Amino acid sequence: MKELVNELNSQLIGIFSHLHNNPEVSWNEYKTTDYIKQLFEDHNCKITTFEDVPGLVIEIGHGKPVVAARADIDALWQEVDGSFTANHSCGHDAHMTIVIGTLMACLRKGLPEKGTFRFIFQPAEEKGTGALAFVEKAIVNDVDFLYGMHLRPLEELHHGQFTPAIRHGAARFVEGTIQGDDAHGARPHLNANAIQIGAELIQHLNNIHINPMVPHSVKMTAFQAGGESHNIIPGSANFAVDLRAQTNAVMQELTEKIHNIADMLGNYHDVEINLKTTADIAASVTNQEAIQLMEEAIRETTGSDHLEQPIVTTGGDDFHFYTIKKPHLKATMLGIGCDLQPGLHHPKMTFNHSIIPKAIEILLSAMNKTAESYA
Known part of the structure:
Protein backbone atom coordinates (compact mmCIF):
# COMPACT_ATOMS: atom_id res chain seq x y z
CA MET A 1 0.00 0.00 0.00
CA ALA A 170 -24.30 18.73 18.58
CA ALA A 171 -24.16 22.15 16.90
CA ARG A 172 -26.95 24.60 16.13
CA PHE A 173 -26.80 27.93 14.32
CA VAL A 174 -29.48 30.48 15.15
CA GLU A 175 -30.12 33.77 13.36
CA GLY A 176 -32.05 36.54 15.09
CA THR A 177 -33.56 39.95 14.48
CA ILE A 178 -34.35 42.81 16.82
CA GLN A 179 -37.15 44.89 15.34
CA GLY A 180 -37.83 48.35 16.73
CA ASP A 181 -37.85 52.01 15.70
CA ASP A 182 -34.89 54.35 15.23
CA ALA A 183 -34.59 57.52 17.30
CA HIS A 184 -32.58 60.76 17.29
CA GLY A 185 -29.29 60.57 19.14
CA ALA A 186 -30.42 63.41 21.42
CA ARG A 187 -33.61 61.57 22.44
CA PRO A 188 -32.64 58.14 23.78
CA HIS A 189 -35.88 57.94 25.77
CA LEU A 190 -37.91 57.52 22.55
CA ASN A 191 -36.67 54.04 21.59
CA ALA A 192 -34.83 50.94 22.75
CA ASN A 193 -31.25 50.90 21.48
CA ALA A 194 -30.78 47.65 19.55
CA ILE A 195 -27.05 47.68 20.29
CA GLN A 196 -27.76 47.88 24.02
CA ILE A 197 -30.26 45.03 23.70
CA GLY A 198 -27.58 43.04 21.91
CA ALA A 199 -25.14 43.68 24.76
CA GLU A 200 -27.76 42.53 27.27
CA LEU A 201 -28.40 39.45 25.16
CA ILE A 202 -24.70 38.58 25.26
CA GLN A 203 -24.65 39.03 29.04
CA HIS A 204 -27.62 36.72 29.51
CA LEU A 205 -26.09 34.13 27.18
CA ASN A 206 -22.99 34.18 29.38
CA ASN A 207 -25.19 33.65 32.45
CA ILE A 208 -26.66 30.36 31.19
CA HIS A 209 -25.79 27.56 33.59
CA ILE A 210 -26.21 23.91 32.57
CA ASN A 211 -24.65 20.75 34.00
CA PRO A 212 -20.88 21.40 33.76
CA MET A 213 -20.24 17.67 33.38
CA VAL A 214 -21.59 17.94 29.81
CA PRO A 215 -19.40 20.17 27.58
CA HIS A 216 -21.39 23.01 26.03
CA SER A 217 -21.07 26.61 24.89
CA VAL A 218 -23.19 29.40 23.45
CA LYS A 219 -21.84 32.61 21.96
CA MET A 220 -22.88 35.42 19.63
CA THR A 221 -20.94 35.22 16.36
CA ALA A 222 -22.44 38.13 14.37
CA PHE A 223 -24.18 41.42 15.16
CA GLN A 224 -25.09 44.25 12.78
CA ALA A 225 -26.89 47.46 13.76
CA GLY A 226 -26.77 51.12 12.74
CA GLY A 227 -25.51 52.75 9.59
CA GLU A 228 -23.49 55.71 8.34
CA SER A 229 -25.48 58.32 10.31
CA HIS A 230 -23.99 58.21 13.76
CA ASN A 231 -26.63 60.50 15.28
CA ILE A 232 -29.31 57.81 14.92
CA ILE A 233 -29.97 55.32 17.70
CA PRO A 234 -30.72 52.07 15.85
CA GLY A 235 -33.87 50.27 16.82
CA SER A 236 -33.24 47.17 14.73
CA ALA A 237 -30.39 44.69 14.39
CA ASN A 238 -29.47 41.28 13.00
CA PHE A 239 -27.41 38.76 14.92
CA ALA A 240 -26.30 35.13 14.95
CA VAL A 241 -25.68 32.68 17.78
CA ASP A 242 -23.55 29.50 17.70
CA LEU A 243 -24.57 26.71 20.11
CA ARG A 244 -22.53 23.61 20.96
CA ALA A 245 -23.35 20.69 23.26
CA GLN A 246 -21.96 17.20 23.69
CA THR A 247 -25.43 15.67 23.89
CA ASN A 248 -28.63 16.32 22.03
CA ALA A 249 -30.52 16.70 25.34
CA VAL A 250 -28.27 19.54 26.50
CA MET A 251 -28.59 21.17 23.08
CA GLN A 252 -32.35 21.22 23.53
CA GLU A 253 -31.96 22.76 26.99
CA LEU A 254 -29.65 25.46 25.63
CA THR A 255 -32.10 26.27 22.85
CA GLU A 256 -35.02 26.63 25.24
CA LYS A 257 -33.04 29.01 27.47
CA ILE A 258 -32.08 31.20 24.50
CA HIS A 259 -35.69 31.48 23.40
CA ASN A 260 -36.68 32.39 26.97
CA ILE A 261 -34.00 35.12 27.04
CA ALA A 262 -35.19 36.55 23.72
CA ASP A 263 -38.80 36.61 24.92
CA MET A 264 -37.81 38.28 28.18
CA LEU A 265 -35.73 41.02 26.54
CA GLY A 266 -38.37 41.61 23.89
CA ASN A 267 -41.07 42.10 26.53
CA TYR A 268 -38.86 44.31 28.71
CA HIS A 269 -37.78 46.63 25.89
CA ASP A 270 -41.08 46.47 24.00
CA VAL A 271 -39.43 45.24 20.79
CA GLU A 272 -39.83 42.11 18.74
CA ILE A 273 -36.97 39.59 18.86
CA ASN A 274 -37.30 36.71 16.40
CA LEU A 275 -35.09 33.62 16.28
CA LYS A 276 -34.67 31.15 13.42
CA THR A 277 -32.59 27.97 13.38
CA THR A 278 -30.59 27.92 10.13
CA ALA A 279 -28.60 24.73 10.70
CA ASP A 280 -28.92 21.90 13.18
CA ILE A 281 -26.19 19.26 13.52
CA ALA A 282 -26.89 16.35 15.82
CA ALA A 283 -24.35 14.70 18.10
Whole structure:
Protein backbone atom coordinates (compact mmCIF):
# COMPACT_ATOMS: atom_id res chain seq x y z
CA MET A 1 0.00 0.00 0.00
CA LYS A 2 2.75 2.42 0.99
CA GLU A 3 4.64 2.04 -2.28
CA LEU A 4 1.43 2.46 -4.27
CA VAL A 5 0.51 5.68 -2.45
CA ASN A 6 4.07 7.02 -2.73
CA GLU A 7 3.85 6.65 -6.51
CA LEU A 8 0.89 9.05 -6.44
CA ASN A 9 2.50 11.59 -4.12
CA SER A 10 3.67 14.16 -6.68
CA GLN A 11 0.25 14.13 -8.35
CA LEU A 12 -1.49 14.48 -4.99
CA ILE A 13 0.63 17.52 -4.13
CA GLY A 14 -0.64 19.21 -7.29
CA ILE A 15 -4.23 18.21 -6.54
CA PHE A 16 -4.09 19.57 -3.01
CA SER A 17 -2.52 22.80 -4.24
CA HIS A 18 -5.30 23.30 -6.79
CA LEU A 19 -8.06 22.60 -4.26
CA HIS A 20 -6.45 24.82 -1.63
CA ASN A 21 -6.02 27.73 -4.03
CA ASN A 22 -9.51 27.48 -5.50
CA PRO A 23 -11.88 27.31 -2.52
CA GLU A 24 -15.64 27.61 -2.95
CA VAL A 25 -18.22 28.25 -0.23
CA SER A 26 -21.17 26.02 0.59
CA TRP A 27 -23.62 25.28 -2.24
CA ASN A 28 -21.31 26.98 -4.74
CA GLU A 29 -18.75 24.19 -5.19
CA TYR A 30 -19.41 23.75 -8.92
CA LYS A 31 -15.85 24.30 -10.15
CA THR A 32 -14.59 21.96 -7.44
CA THR A 33 -17.10 19.37 -8.63
CA ASP A 34 -15.97 19.77 -12.24
CA TYR A 35 -12.31 19.51 -11.25
CA ILE A 36 -12.78 16.23 -9.38
CA LYS A 37 -14.95 14.84 -12.16
CA GLN A 38 -12.35 15.49 -14.86
CA LEU A 39 -9.72 13.64 -12.81
CA PHE A 40 -11.64 10.38 -13.31
CA GLU A 41 -13.59 10.77 -16.56
CA ASP A 42 -11.13 8.60 -18.47
CA HIS A 43 -11.13 5.80 -15.89
CA ASN A 44 -13.34 2.76 -15.48
CA CYS A 45 -15.71 4.16 -12.87
CA LYS A 46 -19.29 5.41 -12.58
CA ILE A 47 -19.56 9.17 -11.99
CA THR A 48 -22.81 10.76 -10.82
CA THR A 49 -23.41 14.51 -10.66
CA PHE A 50 -26.61 16.42 -9.97
CA GLU A 51 -28.50 19.15 -11.80
CA ASP A 52 -29.68 21.01 -8.71
CA VAL A 53 -26.67 20.83 -6.34
CA PRO A 54 -22.87 20.63 -6.54
CA GLY A 55 -20.98 17.56 -5.41
CA LEU A 56 -20.56 14.15 -7.00
CA VAL A 57 -20.38 10.43 -6.34
CA ILE A 58 -17.84 8.09 -7.96
CA GLU A 59 -18.26 4.32 -7.78
CA ILE A 60 -16.06 1.34 -8.64
CA GLY A 61 -16.64 -2.41 -8.32
CA HIS A 62 -20.01 -4.10 -8.01
CA GLY A 63 -22.15 -6.05 -5.59
CA LYS A 64 -22.12 -6.26 -1.81
CA PRO A 65 -20.92 -4.96 0.50
CA VAL A 66 -21.09 -1.29 -0.45
CA VAL A 67 -18.31 0.56 1.38
CA ALA A 68 -18.27 4.35 1.10
CA ALA A 69 -15.84 7.16 1.91
CA ARG A 70 -17.05 10.73 2.25
CA ALA A 71 -15.14 13.99 1.79
CA ASP A 72 -16.63 17.42 2.44
CA ILE A 73 -15.77 19.87 -0.34
CA ASP A 74 -16.82 23.36 0.79
CA ALA A 75 -14.74 26.20 2.19
CA LEU A 76 -15.53 28.84 4.80
CA TRP A 77 -16.28 32.49 4.08
CA GLN A 78 -14.11 34.53 6.42
CA GLU A 79 -11.88 37.55 6.78
CA VAL A 80 -8.27 36.87 5.75
CA ASP A 81 -5.73 39.71 5.84
CA GLY A 82 -8.49 42.32 5.97
CA SER A 83 -10.67 40.98 3.14
CA PHE A 84 -13.51 38.46 3.15
CA THR A 85 -12.87 35.44 0.96
CA ALA A 86 -13.50 31.73 0.62
CA ASN A 87 -10.87 29.90 2.65
CA HIS A 88 -10.07 26.24 3.35
CA SER A 89 -9.34 26.73 7.06
CA CYS A 90 -11.15 23.55 8.13
CA GLY A 91 -9.07 21.07 6.13
CA HIS A 92 -11.63 20.09 3.53
CA ASP A 93 -8.97 20.51 0.84
CA ALA A 94 -7.01 17.76 2.62
CA HIS A 95 -10.10 15.57 3.02
CA MET A 96 -10.80 15.78 -0.71
CA THR A 97 -7.18 14.96 -1.52
CA ILE A 98 -7.24 11.93 0.79
CA VAL A 99 -10.41 10.51 -0.79
CA ILE A 100 -9.18 11.30 -4.31
CA GLY A 101 -5.88 9.59 -3.54
CA THR A 102 -7.68 6.55 -2.14
CA LEU A 103 -9.76 6.25 -5.31
CA MET A 104 -6.67 6.64 -7.49
CA ALA A 105 -4.87 3.92 -5.54
CA CYS A 106 -7.87 1.61 -5.92
CA LEU A 107 -7.93 2.13 -9.69
CA ARG A 108 -4.20 1.37 -9.94
CA LYS A 109 -4.41 -1.76 -7.79
CA GLY A 110 -7.68 -3.04 -9.23
CA LEU A 111 -9.63 -2.70 -5.98
CA PRO A 112 -12.10 -3.65 -4.75
CA GLU A 113 -11.70 -7.34 -5.41
CA LYS A 114 -15.08 -7.85 -3.74
CA GLY A 115 -18.03 -5.51 -3.37
CA THR A 116 -18.46 -1.84 -4.28
CA PHE A 117 -16.46 1.21 -3.25
CA ARG A 118 -18.37 4.51 -3.34
CA PHE A 119 -16.61 7.87 -3.00
CA ILE A 120 -18.88 10.70 -1.89
CA PHE A 121 -17.79 14.32 -2.46
CA GLN A 122 -20.38 16.22 -0.45
CA PRO A 123 -21.14 19.95 -0.52
CA ALA A 124 -22.15 22.32 2.27
CA GLU A 125 -20.83 20.63 5.39
CA GLU A 126 -20.12 24.04 6.88
CA LYS A 127 -23.82 24.90 6.53
CA GLY A 128 -24.80 21.62 8.17
CA THR A 129 -27.15 20.83 5.30
CA GLY A 130 -25.10 18.98 2.66
CA ALA A 131 -25.36 15.50 4.17
CA LEU A 132 -29.14 15.84 4.50
CA ALA A 133 -29.38 16.80 0.84
CA PHE A 134 -27.36 13.75 -0.19
CA VAL A 135 -29.46 11.51 2.05
CA GLU A 136 -32.54 12.75 0.20
CA LYS A 137 -30.87 11.75 -3.08
CA ALA A 138 -30.65 8.15 -1.79
CA ILE A 139 -26.86 8.13 -2.07
CA VAL A 140 -26.40 5.98 1.05
CA ASN A 141 -29.56 3.86 0.89
CA ASP A 142 -27.61 0.72 -0.04
CA VAL A 143 -24.35 1.59 1.74
CA ASP A 144 -23.26 -0.89 4.43
CA PHE A 145 -20.22 0.94 5.87
CA LEU A 146 -19.41 4.66 5.65
CA TYR A 147 -16.07 6.23 6.55
CA GLY A 148 -15.33 9.91 7.01
CA MET A 149 -12.29 11.79 8.26
CA HIS A 150 -11.21 15.08 9.76
CA LEU A 151 -7.91 16.76 10.50
CA ARG A 152 -7.57 17.35 14.23
CA PRO A 153 -6.05 20.40 15.96
CA LEU A 154 -2.74 20.06 17.79
CA GLU A 155 -4.48 20.22 21.17
CA GLU A 156 -6.20 16.91 20.32
CA LEU A 157 -3.65 14.95 18.27
CA HIS A 158 0.00 15.40 17.37
CA HIS A 159 1.40 14.68 13.92
CA GLY A 160 1.22 11.00 13.06
CA GLN A 161 -1.38 10.12 15.69
CA PHE A 162 -4.72 8.71 14.53
CA THR A 163 -7.99 7.87 16.21
CA PRO A 164 -10.63 5.46 14.83
CA ALA A 165 -13.56 7.65 15.88
CA ILE A 166 -14.46 11.28 16.50
CA ARG A 167 -17.33 11.69 18.93
CA HIS A 168 -18.66 15.07 17.82
CA GLY A 169 -21.16 17.04 19.83
CA ALA A 170 -24.30 18.73 18.58
CA ALA A 171 -24.16 22.15 16.90
CA ARG A 172 -26.95 24.60 16.13
CA PHE A 173 -26.80 27.93 14.32
CA VAL A 174 -29.48 30.48 15.15
CA GLU A 175 -30.12 33.77 13.36
CA GLY A 176 -32.05 36.54 15.09
CA THR A 177 -33.56 39.95 14.48
CA ILE A 178 -34.35 42.81 16.82
CA GLN A 179 -37.15 44.89 15.34
CA GLY A 180 -37.83 48.35 16.73
CA ASP A 181 -37.85 52.01 15.70
CA ASP A 182 -34.89 54.35 15.23
CA ALA A 183 -34.59 57.52 17.30
CA HIS A 184 -32.58 60.76 17.29
CA GLY A 185 -29.29 60.57 19.14
CA ALA A 186 -30.42 63.41 21.42
CA ARG A 187 -33.61 61.57 22.44
CA PRO A 188 -32.64 58.14 23.78
CA HIS A 189 -35.88 57.94 25.77
CA LEU A 190 -37.91 57.52 22.55
CA ASN A 191 -36.67 54.04 21.59
CA ALA A 192 -34.83 50.94 22.75
CA ASN A 193 -31.25 50.90 21.48
CA ALA A 194 -30.78 47.65 19.55
CA ILE A 195 -27.05 47.68 20.29
CA GLN A 196 -27.76 47.88 24.02
CA ILE A 197 -30.26 45.03 23.70
CA GLY A 198 -27.58 43.04 21.91
CA ALA A 199 -25.14 43.68 24.76
CA GLU A 200 -27.76 42.53 27.27
CA LEU A 201 -28.40 39.45 25.16
CA ILE A 202 -24.70 38.58 25.26
CA GLN A 203 -24.65 39.03 29.04
CA HIS A 204 -27.62 36.72 29.51
CA LEU A 205 -26.09 34.13 27.18
CA ASN A 206 -22.99 34.18 29.38
CA ASN A 207 -25.19 33.65 32.45
CA ILE A 208 -26.66 30.36 31.19
CA HIS A 209 -25.79 27.56 33.59
CA ILE A 210 -26.21 23.91 32.57
CA ASN A 211 -24.65 20.75 34.00
CA PRO A 212 -20.88 21.40 33.76
CA MET A 213 -20.24 17.67 33.38
CA VAL A 214 -21.59 17.94 29.81
CA PRO A 215 -19.40 20.17 27.58
CA HIS A 216 -21.39 23.01 26.03
CA SER A 217 -21.07 26.61 24.89
CA VAL A 218 -23.19 29.40 23.45
CA LYS A 219 -21.84 32.61 21.96
CA MET A 220 -22.88 35.42 19.63
CA THR A 221 -20.94 35.22 16.36
CA ALA A 222 -22.44 38.13 14.37
CA PHE A 223 -24.18 41.42 15.16
CA GLN A 224 -25.09 44.25 12.78
CA ALA A 225 -26.89 47.46 13.76
CA GLY A 226 -26.77 51.12 12.74
CA GLY A 227 -25.51 52.75 9.59
CA GLU A 228 -23.49 55.71 8.34
CA SER A 229 -25.48 58.32 10.31
CA HIS A 230 -23.99 58.21 13.76
CA ASN A 231 -26.63 60.50 15.28
CA ILE A 232 -29.31 57.81 14.92
CA ILE A 233 -29.97 55.32 17.70
CA PRO A 234 -30.72 52.07 15.85
CA GLY A 235 -33.87 50.27 16.82
CA SER A 236 -33.24 47.17 14.73
CA ALA A 237 -30.39 44.69 14.39
CA ASN A 238 -29.47 41.28 13.00
CA PHE A 239 -27.41 38.76 14.92
CA ALA A 240 -26.30 35.13 14.95
CA VAL A 241 -25.68 32.68 17.78
CA ASP A 242 -23.55 29.50 17.70
CA LEU A 243 -24.57 26.71 20.11
CA ARG A 244 -22.53 23.61 20.96
CA ALA A 245 -23.35 20.69 23.26
CA GLN A 246 -21.96 17.20 23.69
CA THR A 247 -25.43 15.67 23.89
CA ASN A 248 -28.63 16.32 22.03
CA ALA A 249 -30.52 16.70 25.34
CA VAL A 250 -28.27 19.54 26.50
CA MET A 251 -28.59 21.17 23.08
CA GLN A 252 -32.35 21.22 23.53
CA GLU A 253 -31.96 22.76 26.99
CA LEU A 254 -29.65 25.46 25.63
CA THR A 255 -32.10 26.27 22.85
CA GLU A 256 -35.02 26.63 25.24
CA LYS A 257 -33.04 29.01 27.47
CA ILE A 258 -32.08 31.20 24.50
CA HIS A 259 -35.69 31.48 23.40
CA ASN A 260 -36.68 32.39 26.97
CA ILE A 261 -34.00 35.12 27.04
CA ALA A 262 -35.19 36.55 23.72
CA ASP A 263 -38.80 36.61 24.92
CA MET A 264 -37.81 38.28 28.18
CA LEU A 265 -35.73 41.02 26.54
CA GLY A 266 -38.37 41.61 23.89
CA ASN A 267 -41.07 42.10 26.53
CA TYR A 268 -38.86 44.31 28.71
CA HIS A 269 -37.78 46.63 25.89
CA ASP A 270 -41.08 46.47 24.00
CA VAL A 271 -39.43 45.24 20.79
CA GLU A 272 -39.83 42.11 18.74
CA ILE A 273 -36.97 39.59 18.86
CA ASN A 274 -37.30 36.71 16.40
CA LEU A 275 -35.09 33.62 16.28
CA LYS A 276 -34.67 31.15 13.42
CA THR A 277 -32.59 27.97 13.38
CA THR A 278 -30.59 27.92 10.13
CA ALA A 279 -28.60 24.73 10.70
CA ASP A 280 -28.92 21.90 13.18
CA ILE A 281 -26.19 19.26 13.52
CA ALA A 282 -26.89 16.35 15.82
CA ALA A 283 -24.35 14.70 18.10
CA SER A 284 -22.46 11.76 16.62
CA VAL A 285 -23.78 8.24 16.18
CA THR A 286 -20.91 5.77 15.70
CA ASN A 287 -20.72 2.01 15.22
CA GLN A 288 -18.37 -0.31 17.07
CA GLU A 289 -17.83 -2.60 14.06
CA ALA A 290 -16.76 0.33 11.90
CA ILE A 291 -14.55 1.68 14.70
CA GLN A 292 -12.88 -1.72 15.10
CA LEU A 293 -12.15 -1.98 11.37
CA MET A 294 -10.68 1.53 11.34
CA GLU A 295 -8.60 0.70 14.43
CA GLU A 296 -7.21 -2.39 12.70
CA ALA A 297 -6.34 -0.30 9.63
CA ILE A 298 -4.46 2.22 11.79
CA ARG A 299 -2.51 -0.55 13.54
CA GLU A 300 -1.67 -2.23 10.23
CA THR A 301 -0.42 0.91 8.47
CA THR A 302 1.16 2.94 11.29
CA GLY A 303 1.67 0.60 14.23
CA SER A 304 0.01 0.59 17.66
CA ASP A 305 2.17 3.48 18.91
CA HIS A 306 0.28 5.84 16.60
CA LEU A 307 -3.20 4.66 17.60
CA GLU A 308 -5.11 6.89 20.01
CA GLN A 309 -8.44 6.43 21.76
CA PRO A 310 -11.60 7.94 20.19
CA ILE A 311 -11.73 11.70 20.65
CA VAL A 312 -14.62 13.51 22.34
CA THR A 313 -14.94 16.99 20.88
CA THR A 314 -17.54 19.76 21.10
CA GLY A 315 -17.12 20.43 17.39
CA GLY A 316 -19.87 19.24 15.06
CA ASP A 317 -20.04 17.64 11.63
CA ASP A 318 -23.05 16.92 9.44
CA PHE A 319 -21.47 13.53 8.59
CA HIS A 320 -23.52 12.10 11.45
CA PHE A 321 -26.80 12.84 9.70
CA TYR A 322 -26.08 9.88 7.44
CA THR A 323 -26.30 7.46 10.38
CA ILE A 324 -29.15 9.31 12.10
CA LYS A 325 -31.30 9.29 8.97
CA LYS A 326 -30.19 5.80 7.89
CA PRO A 327 -29.76 3.75 11.09
CA HIS A 328 -28.61 0.66 9.16
CA LEU A 329 -25.34 2.44 8.30
CA LYS A 330 -22.22 1.42 10.16
CA ALA A 331 -20.01 4.49 10.24
CA THR A 332 -17.08 6.22 11.88
CA MET A 333 -14.71 9.12 11.23
CA LEU A 334 -10.92 8.83 11.15
CA GLY A 335 -9.22 11.49 13.28
CA ILE A 336 -5.95 12.66 11.71
CA GLY A 337 -3.15 14.22 13.75
CA CYS A 338 -1.11 16.64 11.65
CA ASP A 339 0.16 19.38 14.01
CA LEU A 340 -2.76 21.58 12.92
CA GLN A 341 -2.48 25.08 14.39
CA PRO A 342 -3.49 27.68 15.57
CA GLY A 343 -6.81 25.84 15.22
CA LEU A 344 -9.64 24.82 12.94
CA HIS A 345 -11.40 27.79 11.28
CA HIS A 346 -8.48 30.11 12.05
CA PRO A 347 -7.88 32.15 8.86
CA LYS A 348 -4.17 31.24 8.93
CA MET A 349 -4.65 27.55 9.80
CA THR A 350 -1.72 25.36 8.80
CA PHE A 351 -0.96 21.66 9.10
CA ASN A 352 1.77 19.21 8.12
CA HIS A 353 0.83 18.14 4.59
CA SER A 354 3.02 15.06 4.76
CA ILE A 355 0.23 13.31 6.68
CA ILE A 356 -1.94 13.00 3.56
CA PRO A 357 -0.29 9.84 2.10
CA LYS A 358 -0.48 8.04 5.46
CA ALA A 359 -4.17 8.95 5.82
CA ILE A 360 -4.76 7.52 2.35
CA GLU A 361 -3.07 4.26 3.38
CA ILE A 362 -5.32 3.99 6.44
CA LEU A 363 -8.54 4.74 4.55
CA LEU A 364 -7.59 2.32 1.77
CA SER A 365 -6.82 -0.38 4.31
CA ALA A 366 -10.09 0.20 6.19
CA MET A 367 -12.20 0.02 3.04
CA ASN A 368 -10.40 -3.08 1.78
CA LYS A 369 -10.67 -4.85 5.15
CA THR A 370 -14.37 -4.05 5.28
CA ALA A 371 -15.03 -5.38 1.79
CA GLU A 372 -13.10 -8.59 2.48
CA SER A 373 -14.75 -9.16 5.88
CA TYR A 374 -18.34 -8.67 4.76
CA ALA A 375 -18.33 -10.00 1.21
